[in-house]
Amino acid sequence: xxxxxxxxxxxxxxxxxxxxxxxxxxxxxxxxxxxxxxxxxxxxxxxxxxxxxxxxxxxxxxxxxxxxxxxxxxxxxxxxxxxxxxxxxxxxxxxxxxxxxxxxxxxxxxxxxxxxxxxxxxxxxxxxxxxxxxxxxxxxxxxxxxxxxxxxxxxxxxxxxxxxxxxxxxxxxxxxxxxxxxxxxxx
Numbered sequence: 001x002x003x004x005x006x007x008x009x010x011x012x013x014x015x016x017x018x019x020x021x022x023x024x025x026x027x028x029x030x031x032x033x034x035x036x037x038x039x040x041x042x043x044x045x046x047x048x049x050x051x052x053x054x055x056x057x058x059x060x061x062x063x064x065x066x067x068x069x070x071x072x073x074x075x076x077x078x079x080x081x082x083x084x085x086x087x088x089x090x091x092x093x094x095x096x097x098x099x100x101x102x103x104x105x106x107x108x109x110x111x112x113x114x115x116x117x118x119x120x121x122x123x124x125x126x127x128x129x130x131x132x133x134x135x136x137x138x139x140x141x142x143x144x145x146x147x148x149x150x151x152x153x154x155x156x157x158x159x160x161x162x163x164x165x166x167x168x169x170x171x172x173x174x175x176x177x178x179x180x181x182x183x184x185x186x187x
Contacts, residue, residue: 010100011037013154014089015108016071017166024071025174027162028092029154031064036153037104039139060157067095068165069184070174085111086118088186094126095184103127104135106155111138 010032017025031037069088079087089107103123111119116136124131139150169179 009102011104013106013158015158017162023171025162025166026088027068027158029066029158069186090122102133106137110140
């Protein structure tokens with residue numbers, strides 16, 4: 001699906017479903033298409049959604065790869081909220097097994113430069129990509145003067161997927177069901 005010989009850089013969006021609640025779903029959506037990472041402004045939280053959301057969401061995912069991981073309260077206790085994003089991002093990237101020379105990660109939320117650096121170091125270890133060739137960008141859903149906020153297609157898709165999985169599948173189905181082939185085990 002993701003043909004490395006056509007592209008040298010991989011782009012990825014990382015988002016979560018429930019912001020610290022139990023049985024949270026973290027997702028990563030990856031694409032070699034630079035247009036998926038272009039930032040734009042929107043006036044409201046736009047999810048890929050409709051009455052037929054089951055089919056609508058899977059259309060963009062046919063051309064991109066994705067994984068998800070379940071996180072519960074014990075993970076938050078073990079790692080803490082800020083450490084958890086580093087750990088989960090590393091595991092999600094490792095599961096993709098990127099064979100690219102560069103990767104740009106777009107993570108939903110506020111990350112300090114220290115946190116972004118820690119994520120880069122962890123991703124460099126599992127993706128075998130040189131540290132300078134890894135970009136980590138945090139995009140918080142914060143409105144600007146025009147009452148709009150910044151996002152990109154990868155984050156919209158990752159957000160939509162996380163929301164869809166957490167609302168439509170039980171934790172057991174996410175762990176054992178048909179959808180679980182894209183699940184990343186996280187301890």
